[in-house]
Amino acid sequence: MNLQALETPVLVLDRLKMERNIARLRDRLAPSGVTLRPHAKTNKSADVASRIGAPGTPITVSTLKEAGYFLDHGWRDILYAVGIVPSKLPHVEDLVRRGAALTLLLDNVEAAHALAAWCRERALNVPVLIEIDTDGHRSGVKPADPALLDIAAALGKGGKDEGTGAWLAGVLTHAGDSYNCRSAEAIEAVAEQERAGAVQAAERLRAAGYRAPVVSIGSTPTAHFARSLEGVTEVRAGVFVFFDLVMHGIGVCNTDDIALSVLCTVIGHQREKGWLITDAGWMAMSRDRGTAKQPVDQGYGLVCDIDGKPLPELVMVDANQEHGIVSHRTDPSATPMFPVGTLLRVLPNHACATGAQHGAYTVVAGSTAVEAQWPRFGGW
Numbered sequence: 001m002n003l004q005a006l007e008t009p010v011l012v013l014d015r016l017k018m019e020r021n022i023a024r025l026r027d028r029l030a031p032s033g034v035t036l037r038p039h040a041k042t043n044k045s046a047d048v049a050s051r052i053g054a055p056g057t058p059i060t061v062s063t064l065k066e067a068g069y070f071l072d073h074g075w076r077d078i079l080y081a082v083g084i085v086p087s088k089l090p091h092v093e094d095l096v097r098r099g100a101a102l103t104l105l106l107d108n109v110e111a112a113h114a115l116a117a118w119c120r121e122r123a124l125n126v127p128v129l130i131e132i133d134t135d136g137h138r139s140g141v142k143p144a145d146p147a148l149l150d151i152a153a154a155l156g157k158g159g160k161d162e163g164t165g166a167w168l169a170g171v172l173t174h175a176g177d178s179y180n181c182r183s184a185e186a187i188e189a190v191a192e193q194e195r196a197g198a199v200q201a202a203e204r205l206r207a208a209g210y211r212a213p214v215v216s217i218g219s220t221p222t223a224h225f226a227r228s229l230e231g232v233t234e235v236r237a238g239v240f241v242f243f244d245l246v247m248h249g250i251g252v253c254n255t256d257d258i259a260l261s262v263l264c265t266v267i268g269h270q271r272e273k274g275w276l277i278t279d280a281g282w283m284a285m286s287r288d289r290g291t292a293k294q295p296v297d298q299g300y301g302l303v304c305d306i307d308g309k310p311l312p313e314l315v316m317v318d319a320n321q322e323h324g325i326v327s328h329r330t331d332p333s334a335t336p337m338f339p340v341g342t343l344l345r346v347l348p349n350h351a352c353a354t355g356a357q358h359g360a361y362t363v364v365a366g367s368t369a370v371e372a373q374w375p376r377f378g379g380w
Helices: 015-032 046-052 064-072 086-097 109-122 147-155 176-180 184-207 220-225 245-249 351-355
Strands: 010-014 059-061 077-083 101-106 125-132 165-173 214-217 260-270 275-278 302-304 310-319 324-328 343-347 360-364 370-375
Touching (some): 015 046, 086 101, 101 165, 109 165, 125 184, 176 220, 310 343
Parallel strands (some): 077 101, 101 125, 165 214
Antiparallel strands (some): 260 275, 275 324
């Protein structure tokens, strides 16, 4: 089968680019000796995850549904990297009793007390990481916050060898502010802030008598630009597998590294407006406009020919549910009026969000020949 034979829109994955991206990060991390714990929220596919690491290697997930899916496909060492709440504990118990070596995350005393009590009552042995806020981007406690030790105390000083209970395995942080950087130097600075903050928090816990063996950090930008990983035990990253236009916009990748695209068809024109109309709207691309605040706004995506080569200055400037509007980014009169039926590929702003709109990857390898269909899942 060839891309020309497909009914559009279709999510296309270039396997060769994906494999090159995976090798790039592995090679970069290898000298440091840290563990790569890839974030599976980006790919949501056993076929993709197995190209990063075989079942049995560590992974990160963002939903308990993801944890269950990857457990069913052979992964056991799973970090659920979203703060736990009591309503999700029955699901956690089911996963643990099915064989998951599941690590949980929290950043407050209330959740720590609830989890500790639940694990004691159910005779469960569950490692826990405390989320650290190293950049003010999202959730977590500051490295020097007194609340850090209060949370640890709520969990207690037990360990994985104590038999049952929730036990403090260490700390986790995510340098989400790295997505706002505009230079390699800025990403390097955020990466060091991320590393230093997580290590500081872990050292405070150890000084108070907690073992806290895990120091987990990570984002795709900082994973590629960190100058030092001293004191870090594992790095998490997800979008590095595919890359996207946001990563391109902050200098982490080139457009040729972006492995994911959406195949669409020209279905009409608005010639007086300089518009091409395609059958891939925001239901195919997502509503993510992550490049809007970057120096170069890529609209809803950068437009390429069927071979994946970017077309000069063509972007998806607007999108309805099932209609995409393609135009020259600065001069609509320069928009080439491709015939109805022309196939185009659109590179996404955010690979995670665009991938979530589709149920499968159509896999190619540097050409338009289709070599496989890999299912992916969604939901919670």
